[in-house]
Amino acid sequence: MTGQHTTTMAAVRAGTATAVDEATERVPRSDRPRIGLPPVPPLPSTTRAPVPRESSGIRVEIQALRALACALVVLYHVVPLRLPGGYVGVDVFFVVSGFLITGHLLREVERNGRVRLGHFWARRARRLLPAALLVLLSTAVATFLWVPQTYWQSFLREIGASALYVENWLLAGDAVDYLAHTNAASPAQHYWSLSTEEQFYVLWPLLIVGSVWLAARIRVHRLVVVGGLLSALTVASFGYSLWTTSTSPPEAYFTTPARAWEFGLGGLLALLAASPLAGRHRLRTIVSWLGFGAIAASAFAFTAATPFPGTAALLPVLGTVAVIWAGAPRNDWSPTKVADFGPVRFLGDVSYSAYLWHWPLVVIVPFAIGHEMGTLSKVGVLVATVALAWATKVWVEDPVRTGTPLARRGLGATAAATALATALVVAVASGGWLYVKHEVEQARAVAEAWATGGDPCFGAGALDPQRGCGDPFAYTETVNTTFAKADGSRGMSCLSVLAETEVQTCRFGSDDPDETVALFGDSHTASLYEAMEEVAEERNWAVVTYLKAGCPPLATARMPAVNQPSDEPPACAEWGAEALRQITADPAITQVFTSYRSDVYKYRDDLGALHDEIPAEVAQAPMRLLADAGKQVHVVRAVPTTNGVHLGPELVSLEVSAPDCIAAAGEVDDACAGPREVRLTPDRLAEAATALQDGRVSVLDLTDAFCDEKTCHSVIGGTVVYFDGSHLSATFSRSLGQLIAARV
Incomplete structure (x- = not known):
């Protein structure tokens, strides 16, 4: 690289x-x-x-x-x-x-x-x-x-x-x-x-x-x-x-x-x-x-x-x-x-x-x-x-x-x-x-056609051992790093920005749904937009998004925005409280899919000091609130990051842009992969949900769509997994829909 x-x-x-x-x-x-x-x-x-x-x-x-x-x-x-x-x-x-x-x-x-x-x-x-x-x-x-x-x-x-x-x-x-x-x-x-x-x-x-x-x-x-x-x-x-x-x-x-x-x-x-x-x-x-x-x-x-x-x-x-x-x-x-x-x-x-x-x-x-x-x-x-x-x-x-x-x-x-x-x-x-834009649009059309073509080895499906997909990490003709860098999820357009307290929503899926579900989280949750779109089409769902950049959707009163000072305006807390109120008050919403990158947020105690550890009871309280309102809560475990890329003999611990890393490596198989123990960051939200032991709250772990026993990958099934250092590309997100539909 x-x-x-x-x-x-x-x-x-x-x-x-x-x-x-x-x-x-x-x-x-x-x-x-x-x-x-x-x-x-x-x-x-x-x-x-x-x-x-x-x-x-x-x-x-x-x-x-x-x-x-x-x-x-x-x-x-x-x-x-x-x-x-x-x-x-x-x-x-x-x-x-x-x-x-x-x-x-x-x-x-x-x-x-x-x-x-x-x-x-x-x-x-x-x-x-x-x-x-x-x-x-x-x-x-x-x-x-x-x-x-x-x-x-x-x-x-x-x-x-x-x-x-x-x-x-x-x-x-x-x-x-x-x-x-x-x-x-x-x-x-x-x-x-x-x-x-x-x-x-x-x-x-x-x-x-x-x-x-x-x-x-x-x-x-x-x-x-x-x-x-x-x-x-x-x-x-x-x-x-x-x-x-x-x-x-x-x-x-x-x-x-x-x-x-x-x-x-x-x-x-x-x-x-x-x-x-x-x-x-x-x-x-x-x-x-x-x-x-x-x-x-x-x-x-x-x-x-x-x-x-x-x-x-x-x-x-x-x-x-x-x-x-x-x-x-x-x-x-x-x-x-x-x-x-x-x-x-x-x-x-x-x-x-x-x-x-x-x-x-x-x-x-x-x-x-x-x-x-x-x-x-x-x-x-x-x-x-x-x-x-x-x-x-x-x-x-x-x-x-x-x-x-x-x-x-x-x-x-x-x-x-x-x-x-x-x-x-x-x-x-x-x-x-404009030349690059033209190249990206051409690659986008190819990816759309491939994604809708029913190929069982598309994206995350390539890791299913029952499909016999050969080398799921090969650099194929469908890998286009320039397109991947522009392949951000449409869910990003639904994000409220950091300073906003107003709850803005997007709605997609069926106009006459059998069920309405909420997608509630930060920008990493927004990357699941295309995956949820696939599930909604299969299940005849309508999906309503409650998304805010850099803010944890649960426990926001105790957790400031990512990388923000302790004296920041309370935009996250106000937004989170209002989003919870709207979701719990909406009788049409029966299920809530939520997540956030808990490793990048800190917890503020009663004295205002910030800590890395998030007490389980702080994260669990909003889950109970949603469950008591009759919602089935699915906590999606945070996906792996791009930490731990080998650049020559050096193991880089910070996140790197996956498309840039793969482009620099050239047309080689399994470029920019990293050790599982480095890329799988602690997910305190998922841990708190598991410890709650409430049948109304479950954990949806998609790790096996990214990692094998030792390694997490950046190229899977002919797609680039991320469009930056941690957010899923829209193309790979779409391939996760089949996995989510099978597990919910």
Whole structure:
């Protein structure tokens, strides 16, 4: 198996080096303003805020910040255990961008009385887009060449989103999608921070323009209005960031409103003064060292478990503010000498391209070499990152920005080139995505025909020794891993999401049923949709679903949602209580099929502490409630997971995506099987049902449809068992219908 990556918050906590070196851009002088604005009163001399000076050279402390931030995020991705908080590099870049862009805009307002939006956006496009789009296009080509087709749709989807600068919102949505969050890390996901910065570049100049217009109308100095608006937005954004960090961490991490305060602090620094104590070298040296130390401390002290951004982000953000405020003090023990060191300046120069290139290499190289990266491979990635960054800076970034006809032509030429280049990347990504979609639909039609064809060796039926099916684990022509990854159960569309308390139901089966049954559980229970559909057709049943992602359907008052903090909103408990009430109150429902992956949930005691062990009486109480209401309760034992896959000599204990694993293994029999004792996790719900010893409650164990005496399998009867790491594929679920019908 090659290049397995799990999309977690830790895997994406990094940012792209997009802070533009506005301090080195010479802006033409103008002897008169471009437009006439009503005069505005000057600021009182005691409160006048100096506008950051234009510099004819490079601000070494900002280049050093770029170099440090780039090194942090690159090393964090290549050797994460060595630098667990390296993702704070993104916060450094956000502050630098806020400072530089705000300073540039304010200088233009002071010179011309306005912001020429078209020219500003054209400069940003020429500075940022050529390298960004080149890397995206190269990444798409590399995906076609080396990455198994099972990954194409998710990778290409994010490449397209990155080209359109909405990657941060896509990742925020996927992170709260109970199923999508298990997708492999794409080689374009680091573009989320570039998307955030581009959104800042679009919105902030408009706010400056609005502030200047308002200042002219109310006859207040423009810097007062700009400062007031920027302060209000910064405070509001910080408050929103604190709130979402505790209530919706993905939204806090990825979305622009929750990150705007970091740009805002940089902007306020540009508005007030870049170095108000010029000449105080000793004080500035101390402040500069403290700033760099705060950034470094956060990189080593923070981990993936640190609530972020929230208050934790103040450490690297204020550290960056301190470094910029201190400037470049000149004395023997200041950090300026280190900042002015040749390799540091070089890394600062190429930091943007270095960040763009490094993550696609980290993701795609394991696919290309056929195994996870070792020390030599990681060193090669670092060397290739620097080499590609230098080449991109010299041959793409600088020429397009300053030395090509595009830089000398009007705004229309830049807009047209931007649109064409973006369209090319989106077209390549969309074309690949549509190709895979066509392949999946063809495979789906084949699977539907085979599943309805009455083949006794289809799916789970192949394990019935009386059918004489030969090798039930063979890689046959019906095994299609790309289709399997898209073969999610239709029951997933019936799930209530985590934050919902309203009970939503789906109904399928007979319109004039002999019996009505309930399917009550979490997303793993939802995977039984196709199996229950087969049973309903045979028994003339109607099936009503009561399903919620990540929530145990029984004992919910004591068991929070999966992977949720102890102070989560009580959505699971409220939903579970209402679902139980509806089922028990419905006289038409005679049987209830229920289950959940009890090994992923915890039990909360009277003091609020969480425990792995679920007391039997807690799980049994809702069973008794259903049974006393006249329902026959069938507790379906949790199906095996994909734990325990052998990747070379190593036994991986975590779940892996079955389609990705099988695709990486190639066309070999019994790929990605695992030991029975590892894959069969404890099912405390089934254990509690057995201990209840009530004839109205039974346990339906389907383990023999997945496992023999020693091994549990991922390819059975010509089908891929799972569409991810633990949820059944719709095709295999359908094959379980015959087994359930025979045992109920």
